[in-house]
Amino acid sequence: VISVPAAVMFAILLLLFLLLLAVKNVVSPPDLFSGLNAGLPGDVPELTLCPPEFVASIFSHDDQEFVAATKSLHLEKLFKRERKAVALVWVRQTSAAIRRIMREHMIAARQSKDLELMTEVRLLALYVRLMFVCWVLFAVIHSTGPLWLRGLAVYADLLSQRIVGAQQAFGSATVAREIRGAGRI
Amino acid sequence: MLSQSIWWGGLALEVLLLLRGLQGKFARRYYVFYGYISFVLSQDILLFFAYQWRLQFYRDIYWSAEFIGVVLGCGIIFEVFRTELSAYPGVARMARNVLVLVFALAAAKGLANAWNDPRWWVEANTFEIERALRIVQAVSIAALVGLFLSYSISFGRNVRGILLGYGLFIGMRIVCLSFVSIQTHNFWFYAYSGCYLLVLCLWLIHLWSFSAVQQPQTSVRLEEDYQTLAAATRRRLQGARGYLVKAVRP
Numbered sequence: 001v002i003s004v005p006a007a008v009m010f011a012i013l014l015l016l017f018l019l020l021l022a023v024k025n026v027v028s029p030p031d032l033f034s035g036l037n038a039g040l041p042g043d044v045p046e047l048t049l050c051p052p053e054f055v056a057s058i059f060s061h062d063d064q065e066f067v068a069a070t071k072s073l074h075l076e077k078l079f080k081r082e083r084k085a086v087a088l089v090w091v092r093q094t095s096a097a098i099r100r101i102m103r104e105h106m107i108a109a110r111q112s113k114d115l116e117l118m119t120e121v122r123l124l125a126l127y128v129r130l131m132f133v134c135w136v137l138f139a140v141i142h143s144t145g146p147l148w149l150r151g152l153a154v155y156a157d158l159l160s161q162r163i164v165g166a167q168q169a170f171g172s173a174t175v176a177r178e179i180r181g182a183g184r185i
Numbered sequence: 186m187l188s189q190s191i192w193w194g195g196l197a198l199e200v201l202l203l204l205r206g207l208q209g210k211f212a213r214r215y216y217v218f219y220g221y222i223s224f225v226l227s228q229d230i231l232l233f234f235a236y237q238w239r240l241q242f243y244r245d246i247y248w249s250a251e252f253i254g255v256v257l258g259c260g261i262i263f264e265v266f267r268t269e270l271s272a273y274p275g276v277a278r279m280a281r282n283v284l285v286l287v288f289a290l291a292a293a294k295g296l297a298n299a300w301n302d303p304r305w306w307v308e309a310n311t312f313e314i315e316r317a318l319r320i321v322q323a324v325s326i327a328a329l330v331g332l333f334l335s336y337s338i339s340f341g342r343n344v345r346g347i348l349l350g351y352g353l354f355i356g357m358r359i360v361c362l363s364f365v366s367i368q369t370h371n372f373w374f375y376a377y378s379g380c381y382l383l384v385l386c387l388w389l390i391h392l393w394s395f396s397a398v399q400q401p402q403t404s405v406r407l408e409e410d411y412q413t414l415a416a417a418t419r420r421r422l423q424g425a426r427g428y429l430v431k432a433v434r435p
Contacts, residue, residue, distance in 0.1 A: 002317055004363045011359040014323040017330040018352040021345070024334060055432040090432075098425050103337070105418040110336040112411040115275025117282055119415045126422045133429055 058087050059150040080145055087146035088138065095134035102127045191378040192229070198385035199226045202392065211343065211395040217264040218347050221257045222388075228254070248311050255318045258351065262325050265348050268398060269338060275411070276336050283328045291321040316362040319355055326352045341398035346391020354384045 002010075057063065067079045105123065109115055140149050202222055206212030212219040228250040235243045266284070270277035295317070330348070333340070340348070361377035 002313075002320055007316055007320060007359050007363045010320045010323050011356040011363075014327045014352055014359075015356040017327045017334075018349055018356070020334060021330050021340075022349060055428075059432060094425065094429060098422065101418060101421045101425065105414065106336050108414055109411060110273050110276050110338065112275045112414070114411040115279055116411070116415075117279050119412075120279070123415060123418055123422070126419065126426075130422060130426055130429070133426070137429070 055090060058083065058090055059146050061147060061150065064147055080147075083147065084141060084145045087141045087149075091134055091138045091141060095131060095138075098127065098130050098134065187375060188378070191375070191382060192233070194382050195378075195385060196226070196229055198382065198389060199229070202385065202389050205389070205393055209395050211392075214395075215264060215268070215343065215347065215392075217257070217260040221254070221261055224250075224257055225254065251311075251315060252318075255315065255322070258322055258355070259325075261347065261351050262322065262329065265344055266329060269333070269340065269344055273336070273338060276332060276338065280329060280332050283332065284325055287321065287325050287328055291317075291324075312362050312365070316359060319359050319362065323352075323355050323359060326355060339398075342391050342396035344398060346388055350384045350387040350391070353387065354381065357381075357384075 063083070064076075064079065067076050070076075102123070109120070137149070199222055203212070203219065203226065206215070206219050206222075228246075231246060232243065232250070235246050262284075266277070266280055270280060326348070330352070332338075357377060357380040361373045361380075365371065365373040365377065
């Protein structure tokens with residue numbers, strides 16, 4: 001037996017899907033032949049985004065240290081605001097590029113006779129994970145700023161290195177104990 | 186009075202819809218849908234006569250017709266699937282698998298319920314059974330629409346109207362079956378009837394004239410290279426992940 005709230009939830013889900021269908025047709029008219037010139041998979045251009053050096057400097061503390069050295073609160077505030085805006089644009093741009101990759105795949109793959117459900121599900125899972133990361137990055141940058149994120153990443157990296165070190169030490173100690181134990185036998 | 190107006194309005198719209206389909210000669214193309222409309226029209230007329238002269242049969246006729254309507258409704262879903270996905274064999278196969286999965290899950294749940302509580306079939310009223318069946322239809326339509334949206338499959342105006350209208354009808358039917366009262370004509374009774382008029386208007390607008398489904402030209406190269414395409418997409422997505430991680434991590 002399906003409960004009333006579950007039934008209503010199903011109905012709302014269906015109506016939402018239909019709304020999406022109706023809206024999609026109004027916003028972007030059907031692109032009938034877009035799959036035609038998609039070309040071969042090998043021809044698909046790679047992700048074209050900001051150069052890595054530029055991106056690294058968005059999250060880097062170097063500029064902040066430079067601005068802090070001027071000891072101007074106004075300048076520091078302005079810098080933080082601008083840096084946050086740039087970081088948010090970068091996240092938006094990256095998520096748009098990821099969406100484009102998936103869309104290009106869907107349009108190219110839809111005409112294929114050999115479409116495989118499992119392969120499509122795996123790609124979709126990877127896509128959803130990436131979009132989730134983008135969403136988290138967006139939320140974190142929006143609430144705390146890109147520099148804090150870099151600090152967190154540095155801390156997480158240090159922590160993971162310590163854990164790896166501790167694991168290695170523990171592993172070698174265990175092996176040494178086993179060797180000693182084996183020697184006694 | 187309100188019931189009578191809704192009833193007459195529905196009847197007029199159904200007749201007009203059928204006439205347009207026959208006049209434009211596209212009723213043959215969407216024969217399941219027009220078969221469904223003809224069935225609903227004859228059901229309405231039959232119920233009118235039963236209501237006027239044989240009230241004791243009204244309930245039996247109503248619920249029997251409702252269940253035949255559910256079956257014909259499944260036919261509409263398959264008709265949309267058949268007409269829209271003929272040019273996309275891979276997506277059609279996937280949609281078929283998804284629909285089979287939905288129906289298998291629904292059948293398994295029904296059997297499990299009957300196994301755990303054999304009195305369920307006896308105790309469940311017609312509202313509950315129809316609601317369960319309508320939910321299966323809703324999930325099938327949602328899965329189909331999800332696939333159409335994901336693969337940007339273009340719709341002809343006619344089929345889009347059929348799917349939107351029937352989906353809206355199913356959604357409203359589920360909500361109304363959850364809240365409608367058996368004894369009295371409450372708000373949900375009129376909401377359901379009113380919504381059906383809205384659905385008929387939607388169908389009439391979309392099916393006023395024939396609109397051919399434009400099929401994309403087939404690309405032989407892509408059909409041969411699905412695995413390469415999937416591998417390229419995976420590589421590009423993994424590249425994006427590396428790009429994201431490299432940007433943030435030191």
